[in-house]
Amino acid sequence: MKLIKLIALAVVVMFGYNCKEAKKETKEVTEEAIEKVTEEDNVEVIKFSMEPKSNSSVKGEVTFTQEAGKITMVANFSGLTPGEHAIHLHEKADCSSDDGKSTGGHWNPTHEPHGKWGAAEGYHKGDIGNLTADAEGNATLEFITDQWCLGCEDENRNILGKAVIVHQGVDDFVSQPSGAAGARISCTGIIQ
Numbered sequence: 708m709k710l711i712k713l714i715a716l717a718v719v720v721m722f723g724y725n726c727k728e729a730k731k732e733t734k735e736v737t738e739e740a741i742e743k744v745t746e747e748d749n750v751e752v753i754k755f756s757m758e759p760k761s762n763s764s765v766k767g768e769v770t771f772t773q774e775a776g777k778i779t780m781v782a783n784f785s786g787l788t789p790g791e792h793a794i795h796l797h798e799k800a801d802c803s804s805d806d807g808k809s810t811g812g813h814w815n816p817t818h819e820p821h822g823k824w825g826a827a828e829g830y831h832k833g834d835i836g837n838l839t840a841d842a843e844g845n846a847t848l849e850f851i852t853d854q855w856c857l858g859c860e861d862e863n864r865n866i867l868g869k870a871v872i873v874h875q876g877v878d879d880f881v882s883q884p885s886g887a888a889g890a891r892i893s894c895t896g897i898i899q
């Protein structure tokens with residue numbers, strides 16, 4: 708009789724233990740799921756059509772995706788002349804003028820000289836660089852940085868309220884204040 712009781716007790720203890728383990732596992736899985744959803748919620752995507760300027764026929768689309776502290780900018784253009792064209796962020800999201808000059812100068816919140824992105828001598832936070840159009844006049848660009856954000860408190864990083872400008876000419880990364888890149892041929896404001 709004693710033996711039977713002992714076995715029964717052992718079974719009860721084992722069952723209870725398994726139950727606890729199962730509960731713990733469920734809790735862990737649920738917490739993981741919540742974390743994942745929160746992360747997904749933090750991904751922000753904004754997309755714009757670019758307007759032709761200075762009598763160009765340049766069309767384009769640009770997408771900014773913010774995820775895990777980084778922004779990925781993806782842009783596609785058509786109607787460009789083959790070769791290199793400067794692309795920058797300018798300081799005002801105002802594409803109202805025909806020449807795109809309503810966007811002001813380069814976005815340069817840290818008051819550095821114009822230059823190549825990442826240069827030790829300094830560069831503007833809007834100094835994206837150049838893109839290259841193929842023989843058909845199409846160009847794509849992917850640019851990833853942790854130095855920008857969409858709508859964060861840090862005005863040295865916040866690109867909302869700025870503009871994307873594509874130029875007819877090439878950015879030489881040397882001429883001040885804007886790389887001698889010529890006419891502004893495509894424009895969009897970055898507005899949420």
Ligand SMILES: [Cu+2]
Pocket residue numbers: 793794795796797813872874885888
């Ligand atoms: Cu520019």
